[in-house]
Amino acid sequence: MTLKKLISRRQFARGVVTSVAMVTGAPASAALLATPPQNEGPFYPVKIPLDHDNDLVQVAGRAQKAAGEMVHLLGRVLDINGKPAPGAQVEIWQCDAMGRYHHPGEGRGPADPNFQGVGKSMADSSGSWRFRTIKPVTYPGRVPHIHFRISGRGFDRLTTQMYLKGHANNEDDFLFTGIETEAERQSVQVAFVPVQGFDAPVGNFDIILGGNARRE
Numbered sequence: 001m002t003l004k005k006l007i008s009r010r011q012f013a014r015g016v017v018t019s020v021a022m023v024t025g026a027p028a029s030a031a032l033l034a035t036p037p038q039n040e041g042p043f044y045p046v047k048i049p050l051d052h053d054n055d056l057v058q059v060a061g062r063a064q065k066a067a068g069e070m071v072h073l074l075g076r077v078l079d080i081n082g083k084p085a086p087g088a089q090v091e092i093w094q095c096d097a098m099g100r101y102h103h104p105g106e107g108r109g110p111a112d113p114n115f116q117g118v119g120k121s122m123a124d125s126s127g128s129w130r131f132r133t134i135k136p137v138t139y140p141g142r143v144p145h146i147h148f149r150i151s152g153r154g155f156d157r158l159t160t161q162m163y164l165k166g167h168a169n170n171e172d173d174f175l176f177t178g179i180e181t182e183a184e185r186q187s188v189q190v191a192f193v194p195v196q197g198f199d200a201p202v203g204n205f206d207i208i209l210g211g212n213a214r215r216e
């Protein structure tokens with residue numbers, strides 16, 4: 001599948017614009033579904049590492065790459081009308097391939113020193129951001145997930161979590177099942193699939209800021 005197809009399929013599924021609106025220029029009648037906020041959890045980094053770029057697989061100064069299955073994760077930050085939020089800061093944090101966080105509260109031993117654990121990406125003029133990271137894994141009490149925090153000018157900070165599409169145990173996860181509607185639960189699930197031109201599977205996660213938070 002090409003990246004363009006992957007993204008356009010998702011846009012279609014989420015009803016970015018109706019065809020009538022496209023022809024008439026009328027406001028889209030179907031607003032996008034706002035990404036549901038989720039618990040921050042106990043592992044937001046106490047100290048942001050010096051290397052906190054958008055490549056979590058390679059830590060500056062280290063020869064080895066992170067253990068785990070490398071993936072590319074990309075998406076956009078949009079408001080409910082599909083308007084991009086350029087300059088939005090997208091932060092992610094997640095556990096390593098053995099389920100351990102870089103955090104003093106981590107009780108399962110030291111995390112992989114070759115995994116950055118946290119990263120930041122700035123949305124460009126089209127609201128697009130990207131990361132190279134590892135496919136999230138299970139740790140005791142949780143299904144695979146990646147934590148997200150989106151902040152920027154003109155909208156309220158959003159903290160949420162992203163899950164693996166169709167993971168067998170999603171329905172057993174207390175935070176996943178705490179998301180109110182099926183449509184919202186669908187909206188935070190991402191499939192990682194091969195995409196032409198990428199050396200690892202690609203997942204697309206569009207983040208929709210709730211309400212009419214954009215001031216511009």
Ligand SMILES: [Fe+2]
Nearest residue numbers: 041043142147
């Ligand atoms: Fe977590």
